[in-house]
Amino acid sequence: MKNQLDILFVLKVMDKIRKSGIKSEKGYVLEGIEAGTGYDEYTVYLATPQVTLHIFFHNKYQFEYQKEEHFKGFMKSLELINRNY
Structure with missing residues (x-):
């Protein structure tokens, strides 16, 4: 699966x-x-025990996860942080 990500x-x-x-x-x-x-x-990361997101130079990125449900939960957590802080 190719994940589309809003780097900003x-x-x-x-x-x-x-x-x-x-x-x-x-x-x-x-x-x-x-x-x-x-x-x-130049490289940043966001991680939980189940999902890691690396963002590289020139806005390239890579996800590491085993299950789609972990990925979805990770993205929901990012949205929660964005909304509440």
């Missing part, structure tokens, strides 16, 4: 996680979503 939306959510979340070992956590950057800060 994800980056806004990441900013909200960084501003409102709790600092963790790798980044910040809010509502069960961890957000962080790669060592070069």
